[in-house]
Amino acid sequence: MILAVYRDTFSFSPQVVRLPEGETLQVMRSRMPSLPDEFDEYGVICINGHPVPRDLWGMLRPKPQAVTEITFHLPAQGGGGDGKNIFATIASIALTVVSGGIAGGTLLGGLTGASVAGGATVASLALAAGVSLAGSLLISALVPPPSIETAKGRAVQNPGAASADGNLLEPNGPIPRVVGERKVYPPLAAEPFTYFSGPDEVVEAAYILAGPHRIRDIRLGAASVSGVPDIDFEVREGWPGEIPIGLIRRQSRTEPLQAELRGHIVSDEDGRTISTVTGDTATAAPQVQIVATRDAPDEHQLQVIFSQGLHRNGSETALLRVPLRLRLRAIGGSWVSLPELHFQGATLRQLRATIRLVWTKDAAATPSASGSEGWVEARKAAPGQAVAPASQAFAADPYFGTSGPDYMDAANLEATGVQHVELDRYTATILLDEAVFPRGRYEIEAQRGASFLAANYSPAAYTCSGTVWNFWGWQGTPGIIVMSRDQVLDTLYILRSVSIWNEPPLPSRDLAVIAVRARNRAVDRASCVAGGWVRDWDGTGWNDWKVTDNPAPHLRDIWAGSENLDAVPQDLIDDQALAQWRLHCISKGYTCNALIEDQSIDDAARIVASCGYAKPIMSDIWSVSVDRDRSSEAPVQLFTPRNMRNFQYTKAFARVPEGFRVNFRDASRDYDAHQISVFRPGSSDDSGRMEQITLEGIVHEADAIKRAEYDQNQAQLRSTFYSWEAAAESILCRRGDLIAVQHDMLTEWSGAGRIVAIITNSAGDIVEIQLDTPVEVAEYPFLDQVPNLAEEPNLALLGRRSGVAIRHGGSVAVHPASGGSGSSVEFSPPIDPDDIGIGDLVAVGAIGKETLRLMVFGVTPRPNFEATITAVDEAPELWQ
Numbered sequence: 001m002i003l004a005v006y007r008d009t010f011s012f013s014p015q016v017v018r019l020p021e022g023e024t025l026q027v028m029r030s031r032m033p034s035l036p037d038e039f040d041e042y043g044v045i046c047i048n049g050h051p052v053p054r055d056l057w058g059m060l061r062p063k064p065q066a067v068t069e070i071t072f073h074l075p076a077q078g079g080g081g082d083g084k085n086i087f088a089t090i091a092s093i094a095l096t097v098v099s100g101g102i103a104g105g106t107l108l109g110g111l112t113g114a115s116v117a118g119g120a121t122v123a124s125l126a127l128a129a130g131v132s133l134a135g136s137l138l139i140s141a142l143v144p145p146p147s148i149e150t151a152k153g154r155a156v157q158n159p160g161a162a163s164a165d166g167n168l169l170e171p172n173g174p175i176p177r178v179v180g181e182r183k184v185y186p187p188l189a190a191e192p193f194t195y196f197s198g199p200d201e202v203v204e205a206a207y208i209l210a211g212p213h214r215i216r217d218i219r220l221g222a223a224s225v226s227g228v229p230d231i232d233f234e235v236r237e238g239w240p241g242e243i244p245i246g247l248i249r250r251q252s253r254t255e256p257l258q259a260e261l262r263g264h265i266v267s268d269e270d271g272r273t274i275s276t277v278t279g280d281t282a283t284a285a286p287q288v289q290i291v292a293t294r295d296a297p298d299e300h301q302l303q304v305i306f307s308q309g310l311h312r313n314g315s316e317t318a319l320l321r322v323p324l325r326l327r328l329r330a331i332g333g334s335w336v337s338l339p340e341l342h343f344q345g346a347t348l349r350q351l352r353a354t355i356r357l358v359w360t361k362d363a364a365a366t367p368s369a370s371g372s373e374g375w376v377e378a379r380k381a382a383p384g385q386a387v388a389p390a391s392q393a394f395a396a397d398p399y400f401g402t403s404g405p406d407y408m409d410a411a412n413l414e415a416t417g418v419q420h421v422e423l424d425r426y427t428a429t430i431l432l433d434e435a436v437f438p439r440g441r442y443e444i445e446a447q448r449g450a451s452f453l454a455a456n457y458s459p460a461a462y463t464c465s466g467t468v469w470n471f472w473g474w475q476g477t478p479g480i481i482v483m484s485r486d487q488v489l490d491t492l493y494i495l496r497s498v499s500i501w502n503e504p505p506l507p508s509r510d511l512a513v514i515a516v517r518a519r520n521r522a523v524d525r526a527s528c529v530a531g532g533w534v535r536d537w538d539g540t541g542w543n544d545w546k547v548t549d550n551p552a553p554h555l556r557d558i559w560a561g562s563e564n565l566d567a568v569p570q571d572l573i574d575d576q577a578l579a580q581w582r583l584h585c586i587s588k589g590y591t592c593n594a595l596i597e598d599q600s601i602d603d604a605a606r607i608v609a610s611c612g613y614a615k616p617i618m619s620d621i622w623s624v625s626v627d628r629d630r631s632s633e634a635p636v637q638l639f640t641p642r643n644m645r646n647f648q649y650t651k652a653f654a655r656v657p658e659g660f661r662v663n664f665r666d667a668s669r670d671y672d673a674h675q676i677s678v679f680r681p682g683s684s685d686d687s688g689r690m691e692q693i694t695l696e697g698i699v700h701e702a703d704a705i706k707r708a709e710y711d712q713n714q715a716q717l718r719s720t721f722y723s724w725e726a727a728a729e730s731i732l733c734r735r736g737d738l739i740a741v742q743h744d745m746l747t748e749w750s751g752a753g754r755i756v757a758i759i760t761n762s763a764g765d766i767v768e769i770q771l772d773t774p775v776e777v778a779e780y781p782f783l784d785q786v787p788n789l790a791e792e793p794n795l796a797l798l799g800r801r802s803g804v805a806i807r808h809g810g811s812v813a814v815h816p817a818s819g820g821s822g823s824s825v826e827f828s829p830p831i832d833p834d835d836i837g838i839g840d841l842v843a844v845g846a847i848g849k850e851t852l853r854l855m856v857f858g859v860t861p862r863p864n865f866e867a868t869i870t871a872v873d874e875a876p877e878l879w880q
Contacts, residue, residue: 026057146594146610146697173598175210175511177563179608180549180593181531182699183217183671184209186514190505192523193252194496196303196352198426204248206505206515207526211563212238212533213512214547220516221524230519237533238512244504247515251505253294255497261304261324261448262287263490264474264481271486274479281479286472288447292331293357294499296439302355302446303496310345312453313487319346319372319454322490323471325394327445328357330438335445339396339421341428342377344370344454348489356429357444363433365422371410374425376454380418381406382462385470388477399436407459444497447472450481451490510562534561537579549591551612552582558605559622574623581624585612588628593667594697611697617735625736627855629879635740635853636733638807639869640752640843643730647743649722656715658683660708661692667699676701678708710878717875722854728865733856738874740805740812740851742843751775751844753823755806758836765830769804770823775844777802777820803847809835816847 019031025045029035035043045052052060168188169175178184186207193204215235218225225233234247265284267273274284293300312318326338345351353375370376380401382394404417422429449471456465469475469482506513512530516523531547534557538544542556556578559568585591592611596604605616614624641647659679666674677690693711698704722741733739744750753771761767778801802817804825818828825844843851854871861867 022061024058025052025060025062029057146592146607146695169208175208176595176597177210178213178530178532178594179551179554179596179697180591181214181529181547182593182595182665182667183527184530184595185525185527186512186530189511189513190251191254193248193250193498193500194254194303195301195498196354196426197519199352200519201352202517202519203521203523204250204515204517205523205526206245206248206513207528208506208514209238209512209530209532211510211512211561214531214533215512215514215528217529218514219525219527225516225526228521230521231523232517234513234515236511236513238510240510242509244509245506245513245515247517249504250500250502252498252500255291257289257291257494257497259289259494261289261446261492261494263448263492264450264485266481266485270484271488272480272484274474274481276478281474285474286448286450288445289494290443290445291494291497293442293444295441297499298359298502299500300357300442300444301496301498301500302444302494303498304353304355305493305495306345306351306353306490307493308350308489308491309348310343310351310451310490311348311488312346314348316346316348319344320451320488320490321376321454321457322451322492323449324355325447325449325472326355328437329443331441331443336397336399336437337395338430339400339418340379340382340394341375341423342379343374344376345373347373352426354427355446356427357432357442358429359432359434359437359439361434363420363431365420365429365431367408367413367416367418367422369408369410369413369423370425375423375428377407377409377459378418378421378423378428379407379459379462383468385468385473385475387467387475389473389475389479391470391473399433405460407462409459446494448492450483451485451488452482456483532557537582542575549593550582550585551590551592551608551614552578552585554592555605555608555616555624558601558608564601568622572620572622574617574621577623581612581614581626584626584628588613589703591700591703592697593665593699607696615736619734625734627736629876630738630853630855630874631876631879633738634811634813635738635807635851636811637731637737637739638805638812638841638843638851639724639726639730639739639741640750640841641743642752642754642841644724644726644869647722647724647741647745649720649745652719652721656680656712657689657691659690660712661690662704662708663692663694664696664701664704665699666701668701671699674701676704678705678712680709680712713878714875717877718872720873721857721870722852722872723868723870725862725866725868728867731859731867731869733859733869735856735858737856739854739856739871740807740843741854741871742805742845742851746852747845747849749776749846753842755836755838755840755842756823758833758838760833761830763830764833766827766833766836767830768820768824768826769836769842771825771842772823774822775820775825777817777825777844778846801847802844803850805843805845805850806836806840807842808837808840812851814850817844 019028023031029039029043029045045057047060047062168191176184176187186209189206189208195202215237218233218235220228220231225231232247234245236242236245263286265275265277267275274281276284291302310320310322312320321342321344324341324343326341327335328338329335341355343353351373369378379394380396384393385391399419400421401417401419405412405415406417408416408418408421408423420431420433422431450469452464452469452471457463458466462468464482471482473479474481514526514528516526532554533545533547534553535542536544536546536548536550536553542553546553548554556573556575558564560570560573561567590612592608594607594611596607599607602616602618605618609616609624612624612626613628614626617623617625657680659677661675662678663673663675665671693708695704695707698707724741742750742752751773753773753775755769756772757770758766759768759770802820802825803814804817804827805812805814813834815827815831817825819826825842845851853874855874857870857872859867859869
């Protein structure tokens with residue numbers, strides 16, 4: 001069903017009509033009683049505030065899931081303007097879809113709004129509504145909620161780094177910053193660099209935050225980093241001029257391959273005969289693996305691993321050799337053969353090794369090789385196999401040596417003809433001269449050969465047991481390999497393919513950095529308690545560097561701090577207003593402890609300001625409008641029919657949920673996500689409709705409850721919007737200001753005028769003012785004080801007393817009237833002149849109800865130096 005609410009002009013009792021779903025707008029219009037006769041000719045029907053062409057009224061059937069509001073309007077009558085103000089109506093009908101829950105997001109909310117899970121997104125599965133109360137509050141709030149937008153199709157992921165490869169920043173991605181102080185999981189500045197260092201595996205990682213931060217309580221998982229062995233760490237707070245991080249000086253891009261460099265597939269009968277199971281002898285031979293570098297690295301590593309060791313029958317004395325051949329080519333170029341490499345070992349333990357391709361301007365190498373385990377030989381040439389099937393001789397590119405012996409091992413380092421290669425137990429380094437191998441993107445092909453016993457091998461002749469073997473092929477028919485694989489464990493994997501650049505991973509020095517180097521350990525969920533350093537107010541300026549959770553200095557830092565590349569000029573910021581708001585936050589205990597990541601300046605400012613029940617003002621000055629208890633304050637402006645026109649108001653009829661399920665980061669639970677239920681007054685359980693909201697920046701349960709209750713109450717207390725038009729010189733107010741309004745639509749006893757004469761007594765106090773128009777003034781508060789009841793001409797005013805609101809000196813003061821007639825108003829006792837002058841605007845009404853106190857919601861410029869002002873109720877009950 002669709003609930004249609006219709007209110008006659010000047011009527012306070014709405015008429016309610018229930019209409020079936022699925023009907024066209026034309027049928028809906030025909031079912032509405034009491035619409036003006038001229039509606040069919042001049043009326044306008046809007047869906048979600050957008051006018052529907054008259055020709056489509058009979059075609060459109062609004063769907064409850066998509067419609068938040070259907071309104072019927074007549075064009076604005078008189079008063080100029082363009083006639084497009086939908087509030088300027090003679091008849092206004094709000095059709096609220098029952099399953100939609102509210103009468104339009106733009107009509108609810110008042111001054112502040114609820115924090116919605118990711119902005120306007122709510123947990124719709126938990127609702128019986130298509131538009132939530134929290135969502136409408138977000139749209140219409142004078143002080144919008146401290147929530148994070150997810151409208152870009154992304155979900156914000158704050159915690160959740162497992163080991164050292166989580167929370168990685170995208171290239172040119174935004175770097176988070178902490179407002180206040182809280183536990184965070186900083187993102188990685190670049191990919192962690194994992195490499196082999198001798199027999200160990202080492203990981204290097206750098207975690208960063210934007211701008212200077214106080215860093216403490218660094219943890220890897222649940223353990224404090226200072227208590228974990230085999231971990232080195234370094235911290236920089238991010239101040240200008242700090243010494244750069246020295247622990248990490250390289251960055252890398254890693255492709256975690258875990259790809260096997262497969263050897264021969266042999267028969268199970270003897271472990272040496274080539275298997276014919278595949279049907280193709282060639283597929284039983286070792287297969288190649290191809291990897292590619294990133295763009296122009298300084299170094300590329302193939303990190304290889306013998307996962308089960310390298311041995312025959314468990315012997316640690318029978319040394320086995322595994323040969324490898326590699327080729328290299330620039331993308332789109334020709335293959336270049338690199339030297340053949342031999343790795344040797346006899347052990348049951350896991351073996352780790354690295355092949356390094358290093359681009360350098362000085363490629364001179366010192367001949368070297370391991371004598372037992374590890375990289376023991378490099379060859380620039382090898383003869384081909386003569387036994388069928390015969391193979392071609394191998395030759396590396398001439399760059400790697402043209403004269404001298406074809407191989408390099410520990411026994412012939414002085415006489416070797418192999419150049420640009422260095423070998424040791426764990427690392428084979430191939431030096432590539434940039435003049436021969438220009439930097440760029442390269443493909444690398446790797447292929448292993450068959451294992452063989454080192455004792456049977458002659459490096460000078462390249463023979464095993466006196467015969468030249470093609471270690472990548474076979475001999476005879478059926479083909480056999482150089483040595484049986486029975487009882488041999490030589491499984492070899494390329495674990496990682498890593499491009500490395502010899503430059504720090506940090507984009508700049510104005511970052512808070514935690515650098516970690518761990519040996520044989522996983523860096524698990526690196527976290528810390530971080531507090532953003534900001535300039536705080538010291539009584540004369542924003543000069544005192546502090547870590548504080550007061551929202552005011554953080555809002556100013558967002559606007560004018562070093563992290564804003566287009567900072568707001570200092571002279572445009574209302575520092576006095578911010579300083580006053582700072583004190584207000586202190587007195588009320590308002591705090592903000594938020595992680596700002598991937599938000600715009602406007603969104604970040606909104607989140608921070610909302611935690612202090614305020615909204616940023618960004619116009620001719622940059623300031624804040626603060627929602628607070630204004631009961632003891634005087635309005636800054638008075639509006640009556642003398643300085644406004646086209647006054648109207650719109651009331652929303654909301655189905656308020658039973659309560660909110662509130663999500664927030666609970667400081668008492670180590671900032672883990674916590675959910676509580678906050679029920680509206682009169683509700684005590686969640687059996688009815690509940691809405692889910694998320695509060696960002698609020699980390700204490702008491703504050704979360706207070707904010708949720710405040711947001712719930714707004715649907716009751718600030719669901720009416722008032723609007724009118726005024727000339728620019730009459731506005732003198734801005735969003736969030738307290739104003740006074742009087743109009744005969746609000747009260748039957750009203751009058752307004754401007755002062756044309758002031759009469760004072762001998763002491764200079766005012767005893768009477770005269771206005772430029774007659775007003776009705778009641779002289780007696782009680783009937784028994786009327787001297788001649790029968791002759792009293794103003795019977796409607798009996799039993800009442802008048803109050804007078806006068807705008808002067810930048811505020812509106814209210815005084816009781818003792819009498820008056822025509823355009824004269826008298827005061828007894830006299831009132832203080834206090835800058836009251838000729839031309840001041842005066843409103844006369846029942847004492848205590850002279851005006852309606854409202855808060856400015858918005859000021860929209862119009863042509864001819866006019867503006868439309870929208871306001872909501874002051875609602876002092878929110879603060880009780």
